[in-house]
Amino acid sequence: MSTETDNALDSMLPHINFDNSYARTFEGFYVRCRATAAPSPSLLQLNHALAEELGLDPVALDSEAGASIFSGNAIPEGAEPLAQAYAGHQFGSHVPQLGDGRALLLGEVIDVHQRRRDIQLKGSGPTPFSRGGDGMAPLGPVLREYLIGEGMHALGLPTSRALAAVATGELVYRETPLPGGVLTRVAASHLRVGTFQFFAARGGVEKIRDLADYAIARHYPDIAEADNPYLEFFKAVAEAQAALVSGWMNIGFIHGVMNTDNMTISGETLDYGPCAFMDTYDPGTVFSSIDRGGRYAYANQPVILPWNLTRFAETLVPLIDPVKDKSVEMLTGVLEQVESRYKSHWLAGMRTKIGLTTEEPDDLDMVNDLLWVMKDGKADFTLVFRRLSQAARGNSDAVQDLFEQSGAFEVWVRRWRKRLEQENMPAETTAQAMDRVNPIYIPRNHKVEEALIAAVNHSDIEPFKKLLAVLQNPFNETPGNEAYATPLPNPAYVTFCGT
Secondary structure, three states, X not given: OOHHHHHHHHHOOOOOOEOOHHHHHOOOOEEEOOOOOOOOOEEEEEOHHHHHHOOOOHHHHOOHHHHHHHHOOOOOOOOOOEEEOOOEEEOOEEEOOOOOOOEEEEEEEEOOOOOEEEEEEEOEOOOOOOOOOOOEEEHHHHHHHHHHHHHHHHOOOOEOEEXXXXXXXXXXXXXXXXXXXXXXEEEOXXXXXXXXXXXXXXXXXXXXXXXXXXXXXXXXXXXXXXXXXXXXXXXXXXXXXXXXXXHHHHHOXXXXXXXXXXXXXXXXXXXXXXXXXXXXXXXXXXXXXXXXOOOOOHHHHHHHHHHHHHHHHXXXXXXXXXOHHHHHHHHHHHHOOHHHHXXXXXXXXXXXXXXXXXXOOOHHHHHHHHHHHHHHOOOEHHHHHHHHHHHHOOOOHHHHOOOOOOHHHHHHHHHHHHHHHOOOOOHHHHHHHHHHHOOXXXXXXXXXXXXHHHHHHHOOOHHHHHHHHHHOOOOOOOOXXXXXXXXXXOOOOOEOOOO
């Protein structure tokens, strides 16, 4: 593209009202950087609803000018592209410097709900934190993150969002040459546990204080005037993360890389690399090609939760109390409550999934017994819960058919129905409530792969668009979409981080 064309396009760029508090506040916490030019960017998908929520003009963005912005070729007025610094524990090992190796924070906007949101490019080329990598992203992982992130949002879980997906028109070299892409990601912020670790490791107590003050003001303003705001800050992050991980467990989601650099201070799900949804229920399920020891297996996610939070607590010790031992004692007191807070969120979610609105002491055993029966019967996690609503209406055949041996399930159902009688609710009311929390459509692994293969290998984006449309209404069963609800379990299915 010529300079004259560039200048003409720049003059037509849609307006984005940036307000970049991170860039203003934290000089030295990032490196200013520009994206690598994409030779022939094309806009494959624009999230019109999210654009409107951000106060942007989706019609103006769904254009050549929008493709230029979302590829990084054009920088809108007010944007301040930067790569953020952070560290992290990766599979238990501390890496003192990671940072945005293939991402650029374009800037922040205040959305129509008065929430501050980051707009970030992912896959836009190398930065000073790339550690020898090319900073690019293959198109497949870009579209995968778009699908699963938007699917998670529709399921009601806190998550980063996808604003746009662009094909760059160039090849990215991994094991084989692959089409390149850039994702435009929106998040409450990109502050991570690893952000605090980066500065704590450098002895920067005042920097940690500044970062904590900023995070409190941005994410937890109600605690700013607390007697010990930093302790309350830790409590708030711990609560947000406990609620998030319980949500993952309630829908059968496996993040795959619960490293501290992927755990957000806001409590949003971040970085959909080797993630996947379980089909056949098995608590030991691992999909990630790099998780050879099963550290981040489905059942281990609640175990990693307090481990990651302990790493976060270590960075806050100097802020809590002048006496180190007292700080450690207070933080430890919060950490000791994380497991119970997680279990409370998880059990509350599971109660709603099986149609309970009241609490009884035996409910935990009832849920765990169902899970045991599902594992023993090799039943599909999502469909068992979805079809339980039919059993609540009086017909157990559809859910029984999911089990290789249904005898143990039939015993469980009789016990469950007696428990439902205590609810004193009409069966249809209970069934409808269950259908509102148990999805019929999730990002089934084989459907995700079908969509990505079509887009990457055949330049056919339509299967992606169809799957995306289905995932945006996960609780409403629609005639004609049966294939999107049908599991195709593949024990050998492996996911990759996409770097």
